Amino acid sequence: PAGGAVGISTRKATRPMKYETGSEAPNSASAERATDAGAAVARTAVAAGPHVHTALTAGPHGGEKVLLLHGFPQFADSWTEQLTSLARAGYRALAVDQRGYARGARPGRVADYAVDRLVADALAFSQALGSGPFHLVGHDWGGLVAWAFATEHPELLASLTVLSTPHPQAIAAALRSDPGQARRSAYVQRFRRPEGVAEADLLADGAAALRRVYGDFLPPGRVDSYVDRFAEPGALTAALNWYRALPESLTLPGGRIRVPTLYLWGDQDGALGRTAAEGTGAWIDAHYRFEVLNGAGHWLPDGHADRVDPHLLAHLADHAAG
Template sequence: MRIDARGLRFDVTAGGPEQGEPVLLLHGFPQHSGEWAGVLPALHAAGLRTYALDQRGYSPQARPTQVEAYRLGELVADATAVLDALGVTAAHVVGHDWGAVVGWALAAAHPGRVRTLTAVSVPHPAAMAHALTNDPQQKARSAYMLLFRRPVVAERTLLALGGAGLRRLLQGVGDAARVAAYADPMREPGALTATLNWYRAMSRTDLAATGPVGVPTTFVWSDRDVAIGRVAAEACAAQVTGDYRFVELAGVTHWIPDEAPAPLAEAILARVRRDS
């Protein structure tokens, strides 16, 4: 379906029983709502109604050109506006990578809209800030963001040789067809720039404004994640005042929804069932 919200048109994939409890799924970079394909069957079998959103910059008709249009507050406002358009007062929220950042900020700023939060791979912004200050390894892990924030240079680097850089980045999501499913849409005119604008609009002020999260929360992290280290992952607990569960997946890389959909679905369902 397509949802008109805030002057933009978002692509949303809906599934599961229409009367089921709603779940909003927020993807990461450089993917799209298709990253939840392996997770959705278990959620639907459990009776949940899912809405997988192609976020700002990823939906072709929700692709503003200004960098400032991709600040965190805009991304959170998109999520609430889409829930409004769907007639959903409050949803279970699941987010991976950048989608997790949006989920954290949404739960902190609008707890009434979030029944539960399952954040995947990326911890609360304050936990990341703690790790970047105290863990030299996390600084090294996050160095790629310096490239992503460079206009033109990042696009040229990732799109050179038919998108070879993007395909290397996506190693771990699955076979060549799965990699292409994510990389090919990024080669459309303007698409990669729009999604990189999430990094370019990122500011310490916006991230620092994300307060503690009081809704029931599960954080899922994998020990082979090259982007997020253990210090950041374990610092997450201090940022949740509600019921909190930390799930560590052994031998799994950053691409948890693609690589480990079954244990991720189990963690989501455990959180939903605990607080429904």
Template sequence: MAGMSDGLSVAGRRVSGVMDYLSIPTAAGTFDAIAAGPADGRPVLLLHGFPEAAISWEYQVAVLGDRGFRAVAPDQRGYSPGVRPEQAAEYGVDELVGDVLAIAEALEWSRFDLVGHDWGGAVAWWTASEHPERLRTLTAVSTPHPGALSHALRTDEDQQMRSQYMRDWRSSSTERQMLANNAEALRRMFEWKVPPSRVDEYVRRLSEPGALTAALNWYRANRPRATIEKVSVPTLYVWSTEDVALGSTAALETENWVTGPYSFQMLEDVSHWIPEEVPEVLTALLLEHLSAF
């Protein structure tokens, strides 16, 4: 544990409790993480997306810890300086799912609840599909089941247009474009829905040498050839109507990819940045889901 602080303020919301700062050693390298709650609390792992970091979950981690859970949110592969391989091929789904299991092993968690947003949601879906025995529950935020998204990309023109950015960002010029003019393009992604101080922190981190390339390598890595299976673990899927990247076709199709208990929550007039735009709403849904299983 690198340090701790008593309480925190997230977007003007004061949360009680102690936040821990962890270094989690694995074979791939050392992951930085934030954590809260008793060491013997029910374990919850929270995975962030692009272009964020573990602190996107700061509010949820603090509240979960205050409720007696042991909540841990790592800076994922490429975002943790200690796990920043140079080759794009080292950011494939197999490696990302492997990181989830390696972090759980390092924390001595045999079974845990998994939560993911954006890219973290995709990794969470893959983990639930391939290793259901390790998960107590799954919560996916914004990101539909990859099978549902794949179907939408084949059949829905709207989703095809929304996902064009994923192809564009594979260009070698993307880093320069995103960081130009004080990272104007990077800042604009957050649609003024994330506190400016938090956006400043994301920009600071991604401006470090190699950091943005590592984050973009998630898009440049070769995608897995295997077809993802349906998910059997109890699943909560939270999607918002103003998500610019992920449309309703894949969101509504996701229920067909879950065989276990399933809850779909649609948030009206909320953007893609659910964990930080409406942290209380998401946390209440998460706690309700966790308490049911």
């Protein structure tokens, strides 16, 4: 696991369980105190052990802390809209290019991308924000890291928010009981093929296969930016190593969650189906809200920010850090 020096430098660039569903975003007390002051997103560097991660940050230094973890195949940029919304609401937010996605954090061994290493990185990122409890937000693979982090370090969290990705145990149960989820998850084995094989397929013909992963849910300019960065030597291999580091069972750590949790899922998600999404609540031993975004696909942070952000701000306001 990552250890050692942790730093950040910046330059411009338990309540009773509550289970809710719905598609309309609530009003947020945080949003009502929104201000443009300090809402600009700045480029940042975060040290985690021997690695240096590029990142984005926004908001006043005295604000409650929010750490955002992206998924595959995306970068910290996927949280740009959330960073702005959080900053306007008075939060100090940090979104990091995770292990393998940042040029300065790209170890060569597949074993270096095991989930315990990713959780240790998230711990280092949170320490860069400062001491005290913080709000953790994750999407896709970042959501899996967030579930594992909340299982191991609940005492550090004011709240947890996960977009798209069900609890790991709910995914495992769905894979056993729902043939549809097994079909949806078939891509994982394609991504786990030996180094060079999966990369060649995804980047061939102008990265046509990689572009198809995003579907039509993201702005073309954002997709172009992602593809350009994955075309850098070693970048796509490092990102795919997250999949290659999975155990043969494809199971991931994740236990009982004892912090207030918001889970957002789009009912048009092509990778993660309803069975696992609806099964997630069984693993939450705290205040829990499950919001279904009707008509939304997998790419919630940058594809549906207008629907995600009000839910996120309301959740954070309801569970302010002590």
